Amino acid sequence: MSWRKNLLLTTGLALALASCQAPDRVGSIGFFNNDGPREYRVAAAMPTGQQAPPPYGYIGFCIRNPDECAGGTDAPQKMELTPARWAELAEVNDWVNRTIPQVDDMVLYQRAEWWAIADERGGDCEDLALLKRKLLIERGWSPDQLLLAVVREWNGDGHAVLLVKTDRGEFVLDNKNWEIVAWNDAPYQWIKRQSRERPFVWVNLDQKTFRSIAQTDFPPLGETAPFLAALERNMPADLRPGIAEGQTASREALKEEPTAALALN
Numbered sequence: 001m002s003w004r005k006n007l008l009l010t011t012g013l014a015l016a017l018a019s020c021q022a023p024d025r026v027g028s029i030g031f032f033n034n035d036g037p038r039e040y041r042v043a044a045a046m047p048t049g050q051q052a053p054p055p056y057g058y059i060g061f062c063i064r065n066p067d068e069c070a071g072g073t074d075a076p077q078k079m080e081l082t083p084a085r086w087a088e089l090a091e092v093n094d095w096v097n098r099t100i101p102q103v104d105d106m107v108l109y110q111r112a113e114w115w116a117i118a119d120e121r122g123g124d125c126e127d128l129a130l131l132k133r134k135l136l137i138e139r140g141w142s143p144d145q146l147l148l149a150v151v152r153e154w155n156g157d158g159h160a161v162l163l164v165k166t167d168r169g170e171f172v173l174d175n176k177n178w179e180i181v182a183w184n185d186a187p188y189q190w191i192k193r194q195s196r197e198r199p200f201v202w203v204n205l206d207q208k209t210f211r212s213i214a215q216t217d218f219p220p221l222g223e224t225a226p227f228l229a230a231l232e233r234n235m236p237a238d239l240r241p242g243i244a245e246g247q248t249a250s251r252e253a254l255k256e257e258p259t260a261a262l263a264l265n
Contacts, residue, residue: 046163046170046183048203049210051217052192055150055160055202057113057126059227062200064116069200069225072218076144076196081166089164089180092135093173096128102175126160128175133162149193149205151186161186163193200225 054062062069079085101122105114108121117134118127126148133146147163162173163183170183177186190205197218204210219226 044169044184046190046205047207047210048193048195048205049207050204051195052202052204054200054227055113055115055126055192057115058148058202060113061115061130062225062228063231066224066228069228071143072198072221073142073144074197074218074221076165077142078165078167079141079145081168085166088136088139088141089171089173092132092139093180094178096132096135097175097178100128100131102128125175129160129162129173132173136164143199144196147194147196150191151188152191153188159188161188165196200227 058069096118100118100120102124103122104124105112108114108123109116115126115130116123118131123131129148133143133148136146137143141164145165147165149161149163151159151161153159159176161175164171164173171180172183172186173180174186183190192202192205195201195203195218201218223229224232
């Protein structure tokens with residue numbers, strides 16, 4: 001099956017529950033101090049499977065912000081995690097978690113699963129992850145090193161975090177846990193994340209449902225995301241209701257459970 005058919009067929013599927021997989025578990029690390037690197041353990045690489053449907057809210061975000069979902073690379077590189085880069089991760093993670101209020105989508109936008117880069121008004125988990133991604137890109141990190149991921153919490157609630165790929169492992173920037181930890185030290189069931197090669201392609205992280213490991217069937221670089229191309233092809237801009245105002249879909253069309261964090265009282 002071609003990448004186009006595979007991705008288009010899977011975008012309508014619901015988000016599946018997953019079981020937490022953490023082979024070769026390592027501890028969380030804070031391996032830098034003022035004198036340089038201390039003893040550390042490198043996190044095992046996160047296994048990825050076949051392409052998975054992008055979260056419904058992410059598709060809406062791409063429709064409103066196509067430049068945020070464009071690009072990609074055929075040769076992703078891991079960031080060298082120097083003391084300065086580690087400090088950037090900690091600074092951005094702490095600043096967003098401390099400064100930006102956690103507010104539910106229904107409070108801000110009167111709808112569920114409305115993905116947006118958080119601003120001073122606040123945002124929920126994926127909005128804060130998008131803001132952290134933006135701030136790190138502004139500091140020189142490559143988009144293919146900063147991957148949005150969807151997880152399940154211990155109680156079954158959906159949640160979203162930012163995964164950071166480095167030469168010393170993959171680490172989690174989270175609004176619920178301010179400590180930056182290795183991916184397999186986070187208390188979550190991993191469901192899916194963005195691919196490194198194309199930001200609009202998502203890959204399965206639930207090893208119980210892996211059908212394949214190799215991820216070689218990606219659209220050519222520079223090609224528009226299939227769901228955006230289908231929208232442009234089938235509905236002229238002047239006939240797309242509400243898209244100019246950021247309204248991409250009704251709540252009734254939602255196929256996935258919200259990943260938002262609870263609003264603060």
